[in-house]
Amino acid sequence: MTTTTRVPPVRVPRGEARARLIEAARSLVRHKGFAATSVDDLCAAAGVTKGAFFHHFPSKDALGVALIDDWTTMTGAMFASHPYNFKDDPLDRVFAYIDLRRELLGQPLPEFSCVAGTTVQEAYETSPPIRAAAERSIRSGFAHVLPHLEQALAAHPVPGVTAEGLAQQFQVATQGGIILAKALDDPAPARAAFDHLERYLRLLFGRPA
Secondary structure, three states: OOOOOOOOOOOOOOOOHHHHHHHHHHHHHHHHOOOOOOHHHHHHHHOOOHHHHHHHOOOHHHHHHHHHHHHHHHHHHHHHOOHHHHOOOHHHHHHHHHHHHHHHOOOOHHHHOOHHHHHHHHHOOOOHHHHHHHHHHHHHHHOOOHHHHHHHHHHOOOOOOOHHHHHHHHHHHHHHHHHHHHHHOOOHHHHHHHHHHHHHHHHHHOOOO
């Protein structure tokens, strides 16, 4: 008589399920979108049970909020620690930030997609909490360059131009460039958006290339 040895399922170490679900969501949402990513997909990718999912998140929307907030924290820390922040001249910091944005476009398209931007395009009307989380994330993106723009305008005032308005334009270039890159399956339009933004800033501040 042959006996079959049952292999117990691999258990995720205690305390890791939530982080694994967020990590899985980050990848799946960037590749498939939020609506097309099911709870089953998330559990399979994270290697956790549905019970573990609903222990940490009462709904998929709740995971969406946690995903965006995690993204905001992660990207905020990355940009805050980058060397562009430590250049002496504020405009040099701004241009170095644009260089960093161009550098990020060297990754595969899903990997330079913005989690907040991707998710809010699908859920801005159906999930107010996700929209609010995306607003926090997009506004936090202003902070990547806002203090440098404030210092640049303090040294070289431009009538009718505010640091907040320019910081918002950075997000327009970032999010709009990503949408064009996805639609055309080509990162070139995203790169061109930053090229045009830099040309505009150089003209605005009289800083030739």
